[in-house]
Amino acid sequence: MTSLFEYAPAPESRSIVDIRPSYGLFIDGEFDEGTGTPLKTVNPATEEVLAEVATGSTEDVDRAVRAARRAFTRVWGPMRPADRGKYLFRIARLLQERAREFAVLETLDNGKPIRESRDVDVPLAAAHFFYHAGWADKLEHAGLGPAPRPLGVAGQVIPWNFPLLMLAWKVAPALATGNTVVLKPAETTPLTALLFAEVCRQADLPAGVVNIVTGAGETGRAVVSHPDVDKVAFTGSTEVGRSIARAVAGTDKRLTLELGGKAANIVFDDAPIDQAVEGIVRGIFFNQGHVCCAGSRLLVQESVHDEVVAALQRRIGTLRVGDPMDKNTDLGAINSAEQLARIRELVAAGDDEGARRWQPEGELPDRGYWFKPTVFTDVSPAQRIARDEVFGPVLSVMTFRTPDEAVAKANNTTYGLSAGIWSEKGSRILSVTSKLRAGVVWANTFNEFDPTSPFGGYKQSGYGREGGRQGLAAYLKGDD
């Protein structure tokens, strides 16, 4: 697309990855073909089929759960905690050693810019393993009583927006606390999880401790409803989260859910506008807006609305949309045709309901799934683009006059995952922060993540935390 600056192409080489024509399930330390109908995983930037991937049937899931149970009972459960920690340290190091390979594969399979997979997804995934490795032999200090115990077999289902990172958020705490895992990656992004299976083998992780069963919704249902799964962890849509909560009702299974969001990003009139604009861009266009905690509702104090919107449009005009493998790309491809259709539907609803749409000039690539960064102004809180999670690069701008109005509008959602606030006044930041019903609040920043910082939602954004000491509680039975 036309831009202020011209750049020569700077593509990352894909030669570092060796994508096989087909991949199997990873059960009990071995790869096998599984008994479901294989699915094809596609590079969303080119629509090229990358590989055929096995689909786990109910029987395959059952084999995986049995392998996980055996590993829990015989190996991983009885193992010295310090040794469990050492395996996790090994995995963290292997992820770092093979970081470039993971980043390239993630970008090919997911469509996210290589700059993000290289600088965010993969380093954070390694950091999660490193952090949790250290917990393995210190759990008696986690505030869950003197001898917290693992739950057993964890069934984990993860989304396609941060495939490797979400794997790390799930697998690292589960293993550190002594549980074993059956993980189902997302249908459209299974490849880095399968490369992770190779890492488990390189680390000599005992067979059955981590099992990876690829597939679609049916496979996920089999994982969460398997009677010998003790703990279910899910990240994904609120709709699927509801059905999982229904499925575990009346059982003894423990459940944590990390679901959708519609975060408010609140800009006060005293905010440094240029910094705020960077934060707004990071909030909504990071990872093409495929982020559950994306700052998708921009609340601007009325007096600076025009200034903020003008600066924002100027900045968006310099964003580069295109080849995710190019190191200068800011926005990559939309992950799937299905997601693109969902974004288009909600944007059309914004048009129909009377919001004013703005998009930068420029062409999108011919092949692949793409959507331009989009800003809606004149948005009213009742419109779908103000209420529904778009999960795409679409920002809805609304205004407020007083801090109370900002808080009321920010909280006017069934979600409660995250929020942002931009102001130079510390007392105002702390006051507004304490009134926001959201699990993560970024003040004068946005979309920062760290394994030491618990992450998770209020309200219908889910329950349970991932990361930090608080995140361990999801995988342990304490004395309280």
Add this chain to the structure above:
Amino acid sequence: MSDRLAVRKTCKLYLGGAFPRSESGRTYQVHDAKGHFLANAAWASRKDARDAVVAARSAFGTWSGATAYNRGQVLYRVAEVMEGRAAQFAEEVAAGEGLSTAKARAAVDAAIDRWVWYAGWTDKLAAVLGSTNPVAGSYFGFSMPEPTGVVAVLAPQRSSLLGLVSVLAPVLAGGNTAVVVSSKDRPLPAITLGEVLATSDVPGGVVNLLTGDAAEIGPWLAEHADVDAIDLAGAPTQLAMELERSAAGTIKRVLRAGPEEPDWAGDPGLSRLRPFLETKSVWHPIGL
């Protein structure tokens, strides 16, 4: 024995700080353990439950916004006021649960002490459950527990006072507001507790006590969009499963109950505080 004719109490709901009858006009008979008539209790309807949710939501800002020290003093005040009415509670517990006077009095003492225990928790939760987060970057990060919001509590059916206090006090200590459905057959201690709460500096609407049938009111609370969490302590197994399934529709936090009512005399630890607390993580850049 005096020949004075006693003045009997009309048993009402405790809702939004007031003592209304059920809007439905319904009452039901309460009997003691031997089957003798004790009183007519208000039989709360789904409309009463909805009104209670509105009251609890309205009170949430005040109660959750109070300082932890203040909340602790208010909960301690509940214990003080209960102490003065211990004999009345003991009589009601003895009659309803069929206990000896000594055992009933022990249950009342334990209930009072439970308020004291939770009163002391209010200003420790942030230190025990919160954290500063040493993130790998130039940010100050911290996490703190915050109340979940409006909690529906189905109080235990057997332990009419100690059980009730054991499930209600932790909800309040965390800063939540509550809609409580009392034990159906043994509601009198709950009614008296409402009178204690009303005179203990607990703001109106923070606790709403409904006497009636959890099986009737529970489903409305489980699916109510403005209820954030539900404690299933007083729901029998089949009902508990149905309510948990229904609560999934709005992603409520659900505290499950075991198949048997526990011995409420045991040390509860944090087991009833954690389920009704959220964790908020805050990031702020460090720089000049």
